[in-house]
Amino acid sequence: MIHSPYIRKPASVQRVMGLVLLALVPGITAYALKVSAGILVNLALASLTAVAAEALMLALRKRPIAIAVTDLSAIVTAWLVALCFPPIVPWWLTMLAVLVAIIVAKHLYGGLGQNPFNPAMVAYCSMIVAYPALMSQWPAAGSLSFDTQLGLILGGARDLDGMTGATALDALRTGLRSGASSVEAVLQGSAFGFFGGRGWEWVSLGYLGGGLLLLATRIITWHMPAAFIAALSLISGTFWLFDPTRFASPLFHLASGGAMLAAFFIVTDPVSGATTPRGKLIFAAGIALIAWLIRSFGAYPEGIAFGVLLMNICVPLIDKKTQPRVFGHRRRDEGGWR
Amino acid sequence: MIGRLFKFHGGIKPDAHKHESASVAIERAPLPSRLVVPLRQSTRASARCIVEVGQKVLKGQRIGEPEGMLGTAVHAPTSGTVIDFGRYTMAHASGLETRCVVIEPDGEERWVEHAAFDAERAGRDASLAWLRDCGLVGLGGATFPSHVKLGKGSGVDTLILNGAECEPWITCDDRLMRERADGILAGARILFRLIGARELVIGIEDNKPEAIAAMRAAAQRVDDPVRIQPVPSLYPAGGEKQLIRVLTGIEIPYGKLSADYAVQCFNVGTAYAVYRAIAHGEPVLSRIVTLTGNVARPGNWEVLIGTPIDELLPLAQPKADTNRYLMGGPMMGFALPRLDVPIVKGSNCIIASSPTLLPPPPPEQPCIRCGECARACPAELQPFELYWHSRARNFGKAQEYKLFDCIECGCCAYVCPSHIPLVDYFRFAKSEIWARERDNTAADQARERFEFRNYRQEREKEEKAAKLAAKAAETRAKLATDTTAVKAEASTATAEDPKKALIAAALARAQAQKASTEVRNTEDLSAETKADIAEIEARRKALNLTAAPPPALAPKAGDPRPDEAPAVEAEGSPQS
Ligand code: SF4
Numbered sequence A: 001m002i003h004s005p006y007i008r009k010p011a012s013v014q015r016v017m018g019l020v021l022l023a024l025v026p027g028i029t030a031y032a033l034k035v036s037a038g039i040l041v042n043l044a045l046a047s048l049t050a051v052a053a054e055a056l057m058l059a060l061r062k063r064p065i066a067i068a069v070t071d072l073s074a075i076v077t078a079w080l081v082a083l084c085f086p087p088i089v090p091w092w093l094t095m096l097a098v099l100v101a102i103i104v105a106k107h108l109y110g111g112l113g114q115n116p117f118n119p120a121m122v123a124y125c126s127m128i129v130a131y132p133a134l135m136s137q138w139p140a141a142g143s144l145s146f147d148t149q150l151g152l153i154l155g156g157a158r159d160l161d162g163m164t165g166a167t168a169l170d171a172l173r174t175g176l177r178s179g180a181s182s183v184e185a186v187l188q189g190s191a192f193g194f195f196g197g198r199g200w201e202w203v204s205l206g207y208l209g210g211g212l213l214l215l216a217t218r219i220i221t222w223h224m225p226a227a228f229i230a231a232l233s234l235i236s237g238t239f240w241l242f243d244p245t246r247f248a249s250p251l252f253h254l255a256s257g258g259a260m261l262a263a264f265f266i267v268t269d270p271v272s273g274a275t276t277p278r279g280k281l282i283f284a285a286g287i288a289l290i291a292w293l294i295r296s297f298g299a300y301p302e303g304i305a306f307g308v309l310l311m312n313i314c315v316p317l318i319d320k321k322t323q324p325r326v327f328g329h330r331r332r333d334e335g336g337w338r
Numbered sequence B: 001m002i003g004r005l006f007k008f009h010g011g012i013k014p015d016a017h018k019h020e021s022a023s024v025a026i027e028r029a030p031l032p033s034r035l036v037v038p039l040r041q042s043t044r045a046s047a048r049c050i051v052e053v054g055q056k057v058l059k060g061q062r063i064g065e066p067e068g069m070l071g072t073a074v075h076a077p078t079s080g081t082v083i084d085f086g087r088y089t090m091a092h093a094s095g096l097e098t099r100c101v102v103i104e105p106d107g108e109e110r111w112v113e114h115a116a117f118d119a120e121r122a123g124r125d126a127s128l129a130w131l132r133d134c135g136l137v138g139l140g141g142a143t144f145p146s147h148v149k150l151g152k153g154s155g156v157d158t159l160i161l162n163g164a165e166c167e168p169w170i171t172c173d174d175r176l177m178r179e180r181a182d183g184i185l186a187g188a189r190i191l192f193r194l195i196g197a198r199e200l201v202i203g204i205e206d207n208k209p210e211a212i213a214a215m216r217a218a219a220q221r222v223d224d225p226v227r228i229q230p231v232p233s234l235y236p237a238g239g240e241k242q243l244i245r246v247l248t249g250i251e252i253p254y255g256k257l258s259a260d261y262a263v264q265c266f267n268v269g270t271a272y273a274v275y276r277a278i279a280h281g282e283p284v285l286s287r288i289v290t291l292t293g294n295v296a297r298p299g300n301w302e303v304l305i306g307t308p309i310d311e312l313l314p315l316a317q318p319k320a321d322t323n324r325y326l327m328g329g330p331m332m333g334f335a336l337p338r339l340d341v342p343i344v345k346g347s348n349c350i351i352a353s354s355p356t357l358l359p360p361p362p363p364e365q366p367c368i369r370c371g372e373c374a375r376a377c378p379a380e381l382q383p384f385e386l387y388w389h390s391r392a393r394n395f396g397k398a399q400e401y402k403l404f405d406c407i408e409c410g411c412c413a414y415v416c417p418s419h420i421p422l423v424d425y426f427r428f429a430k431s432e433i434w435a436r437e438r439d440n441t442a443a444d445q446a447r448e449r450f451e452f453r454n455y456r457q458e459r460e461k462e463e464k465a466a467k468l469a470a471k472a473a474e475t476r477a478k479l480a481t482d483t484t485a486v487k488a489e490a491s492t493a494t495a496e497d498p499k500k501a502l503i504a505a506a507l508a509r510a511q512a513q514k515a516s517t518e519v520r521n522t523e524d525l526s527a528e529t530k531a532d533i534a535e536i537e538a539r540r541k542a543l544n545l546t547a548a549p550p551p552a553l554a555p556k557a558g559d560p561r562p563d564e565a566p567a568v569e570a571e572g573s574p575q576s
């Protein structure tokens, strides 16, 4: 028997995930046009792998396949994996990463809604640890023809010297390490556009636009993007003002790497993130802090993924400590709360 | 106090579907072939039958005497003959039965003698008794006895009349306000005096401009200051707690009564019934019922209490593809398991439903922790946390996350993109916790009785031992005085005897204690306790309370609706 309520809002997981995909389109368009068209190949490859892996796992776990595959959640994961990988990684690396994301990070933990870690970030971190070289070959924006990119993806000879440039973050790190006089000197280099890496500023703008769409459609709330951007700006700004020769500017940090992708699409993953309003602020600010630390002092060029995983661990604690006040109760700790 | 409004968290804006039934005037439903009048109008208000089968009764004649603190009287809704007295199924999600008086109308509608009641002269206590004897209960849905709600006559500053009617489809209060505004206001002023309030506010959702206009016009005609306050249309603005919050900013926590916060809230229909009871001496014999949904002639009817629903439905001409009927609104109502059940004082609406009008929900998917439910929850809970813990039968945790603050409004389930029947899980968890608590209470009581008996036996044994010891000492003393030869020996014996008596007493005590600890084992319950437990079980079964989990928890789900909610629970029901 069916019980009340007998009416439902026309909402579905499919609609939520579909809107997330739609919101990624502006960023992807800018990516394909300004940086590397190879990303489209990777996106397709990742999507196919994800759907196949999802169907396989559902079959193994004896769950209804059709409804779970059509909820589009696997494709969202696939796209996020592809978008944070270099666009010219070999095909098997993309596939392997997606398999890790779907099989290990998602289904071994119990499937949609059960995973404590962000699957795309699990994939990113395991691949950067396992294949650090492949994972840091970013082509300079627009430097490679589509054919060359396709060749690289499909396993052509990887003689990349001279073809790939370092990312802005990489250049910054190596530049500073190798004794360049200051951040500014490094930023004169060819890898950089107006701000952040050349060409990437457009991608970042695309992600920002998509993120605003998600805010407008109430798929995400303002808390996480705002806290992430504010925290990243605040901490990088403080150190930049303190010593601009050693630390990059907030604008640089925001437009580099996947900062915008992270702010609106990765940090905001509902399943593995904090859920209370205050918890969301803490969660996103924590990621920004860890990302900045790793970018500035750590061994990897990009720290957001590690920040996400580390903060994922803290989610139960954050949620528990930030439970909102219940109607009629003066404080959340009134009666029973500790 | 001028119109500052407050907001409550969350809420939803479902399609109102009010116009279907709100555009036609209230009609009087024809006399049915029989009236099944329940003596128990709610879990709280019950009455004792005072008529016999075969007896002729007049319209308005008392047929049930109020029982207990919360009881209210029950009356014959029309003149006729009592043809049966027995258990009949009620309009209830799980087909609860209750004792009913069945009356066959004679069609003459002959009234019992009745006259207006002079509340001013009679005084407060007599007025409350009058309302009780007129069968006055809350007509918004919760059917809480009005004379109890009117309290002690002090300490309430603000009297709120609830005309919000936030549930979709329901328009009985809307029509009542449009057509009988003066009567509602007169009733409100009676309540206002009885409760000793300083301020009278009538809250009406702003999607009912005609009702607001009618009430405003009526307010012009009286001297007392009355605030007719439109409130934003946002479900569940008509929930008692939400309406109080919107109008006064005061939040009534779970388990507290609004009177403790100096506000009290009555439904507009109740106010009208109070007016009829005082100004005309008429008990509650009928109520306005909305018939709507998949019908050709939606509208509102004035229906006698006890009218079988299947005799009422043809008035609205249900369409052919109607597959079930809902009692109450689509947010908090329930599907009627059968239609030969009577309209009672709390029945406000019947919605004919078809698979196209109210389609079954899409299949349940996993929770993605999107937080939509938390953003919609007017109780400011985290429904998905409650869901995780209820599903895992981790009821302690669910309570820690304030499960019982949930008013079961359904907002969370309405917005959930994964189509999880969240409220089913909460009802299930609540009924499980109640069942456990009931068992515990029963066990506690049994244990208490048991311990008391042990204590008594122990005390008796001690007394016996002491008596015996005293007797022994006496005899010895006697012997000692008699026999001079054993004088020396005897003197030591008398010295030892009290000691021996003490030891005996202590031994007896220890034995009694040992006995009591041994039999405290549940295996060895007394027949009395066993009977108690069996009775509780039987009652629970009868009420269908044997926890029936939501579909995900048990494939053959029964009915997880908690039938006998604690008194405070149903009071905030936003059905009004
Ligand atoms: S709305 Fe549904 S899916 Fe979203 S958090 Fe609540 S229960 Fe989970």
Ligand code: SF4
Binding pocket: B373, B376, B377, B378, B379, B380, B381, B383, B405, B406, B407, B408, B409, B410, B411, B412, B413, B422, B423, B426
């Ligand atoms: S049913 Fe309970 S948990 Fe759900 S929105 Fe209403 S009060 Fe909140």
